Amino acid sequence: MSTLETTVGVSRRARSMPPSPIRKLAPLADAAKARGTRVYHLNIGQPDIETPACMRDRLKAIDDRVLEYSPSPGTPAFLNSLRRYYERRLGITLHDGEILATTGGSEAILFAFMACADAGDDVMVVEPFYANYRTFATMAGLNIVPVTSRGRDNFHLPSREVWERTLTPRTRIVILCNPNNPTGTVYTREELEMVASFCREHDLFLVSDEVYREFVYDCRRAISALELKNYEDVVIVVDSLSKRYSACGIRLGAFVTRNADVYEAALRMAQGRLSPPGLAQFIAVGAESLADDYTHAIVEEYERRRNVLYEGLTSIPGVFLEKPEGAFYCVARLPVENAEDFAVWLLTDYSRNGATVMLAPANGFYASPLGKNEVRIAYVLNVDDLRAAIEILRDGLATYAQRNIAAATNSDIDSV
């Protein structure tokens, strides 16, 4: 029987599972590459920084004859490595029963959603937001209630008044990404205290996604929600080694909470899936001892890229963004009506000296019908490629505007 005759239907949940806005245009990029066009990827967050040698060397040191299950919460060696990291980096001592190794930050988000809310409940998210939150919310049966942050405020948080107004009777969770993907915003201690106090007052959990913790510029410091006093029972921190050590592929993260009930729920889910990835845990041990120089050098490199990007983009007529503060993304407003149409056009109809750029339209990062003329840009390319990509974008925008004028003129003629 072919699938045309399918009678058995997928779930409503399956039908509402969102496609990835980041990968949406991938087939068009593939087609452009097949035509021989070079595509500069400004759409994805895969860093080109080397994974630390100490991690790669440990691969060669694995001599287990049986690659066994590791304990569900993670191996003692890896959990101790994480504890040393938090002690050293945040001055925070985590005990047994407060930290779980997870399969990337992704699994930690899923565990948090599942542990803190039931199907039909709401999760408040500052938009624009990391698009995959929507996938995990859909899996957990949660509705996304957006709190909008604005480019003119450099995407800092709206006032508490706005939060109070946005709250619904079924809100159970606030999720905050800090430093923020996609906006690059680094929230101040005051902003975090405001949100935590809002959570306390309304009996909500605060899920703080801090996977970009190391990436802050202009001498900023990312405040961890773990540092907030008197909110220990409210806070869950989602962490990941992916960006910190440029090791996205190993799929290793952490779930941190001082709320014993939340931990217990997450532990049971962890036991259900048996183990986090074992090879990854093994090679990650010791990475916490990398000298601060390691992080400084990487952050300096990203800061350089951020500067190149910011200067380049703001010199393009009609492009607007404030200076990104952290992570390696920004959301920029373009002088186009529909950024998705423009991103498609760049891949299908445009090239400059045999090259084009791929952008992620920002509408996929909003739950509200906003962001139509915005794109998310990742600055993970080296400085030379970034400069080249910006020049292509500058020319592309000019060409696209000309094309639109021409089209409008043609259509005027047509309508005569």
Place this chain on the structure above:
Amino acid sequence: MSTLETTVGVSRRARSMPPSPIRKLAPLADAAKARGTRVYHLNIGQPDIETPACMRDRLKAIDDRVLEYSPSPGTPAFLNSLRRYYERRLGITLHDGEILATTGGSEAILFAFMACADAGDDVMVVEPFYANYRTFATMAGLNIVPVTSRGRDNFHLPSREVWERTLTPRTRIVILCNPNNPTGTVYTREELEMVASFCREHDLFLVSDEVYREFVYDCRRAISALELKNYEDVVIVVDSLSKRYSACGIRLGAFVTRNADVYEAALRMAQGRLSPPGLAQFIAVGAESLADDYTHAIVEEYERRRNVLYEGLTSIPGVFLEKPEGAFYCVARLPVENAEDFAVWLLTDYSRNGATVMLAPANGFYASPLGKNEVRIAYVLNVDDLRAAIEILRDGLATYAQRNIAAATNSDIDSV
């Protein structure tokens, strides 16, 4: 604020998340070990068989300087390796869009539950069943509706009549583990056809968990649900490399379906969590080319263990089981009223020549209030250890019976 003052409460889902029945008695085993008692683990399925050298060698060959994200569906190299395996092992050709690499079989189960049913729906499970199905069902908001299989039938499936009677209006999925964990049962083609036809008639999905496919004895062959003709749209196969290559720790599995809608839903979830484990995928490539001798030798070893276990257990007065057919588990009835009490007593109050055994009480593998006098036994120990463990169990049962008689006599005296 301490957690005693916690006001913010976890979800109902979190509160109903089941603890692992396999790991439940672990603290007691740890205490026994701390007292110097040797504990033979008959409770867990961690094989002692070596991971193939070809996989371990590839660890040393990884020379990527950046451990990057892999594509969400899996790397082309690993997906091709899986395709070659299915081609060779089952004579089945899988195309693009029919197979996804997953983080262990666990993630494939979660994807299947999410894609095929909504919160509040029912999933039919043959009990006793792999206990972690309950965790994934709880995460997905599904209720488990048990179809009971009986030890006297060697846990083969009950008649279709029983299935029809058990069906509920909200049943969306049947999940079958074949070869079965915990019973070791290998279903016949007729049994599979019966269940598939039941699924077809009632518009249900058949999720076939085949992670023990290689482990069948007495010249049996495990039929894959992929081999059933005219059920392509109904079937989802959950697979894993954990047992096939004794590589439980790498967390690598597969989700296979010819239903395009189900695939699309699973793909979107896969995109949400970005990638399956990358190191695992890399080392797994090529394992499909292991000569048949590799599998034969391992299966022979397990068959030897199965024979030792079966002969040993059935020679103990009052112990009942039929000869297990596959996987490396069995469910045995013990001459005790409450197998959990007995399992606890073995760890807390008993030892023989400084050793005891750890059993998994079978009640945790049932949704009905059954299995109270049953245990699940894993035969992953080598033959010598297995023999020693059986003798301890024999002696333990005799001692326990004596103790009960003594206790009953004492209590008679007390009540005089």
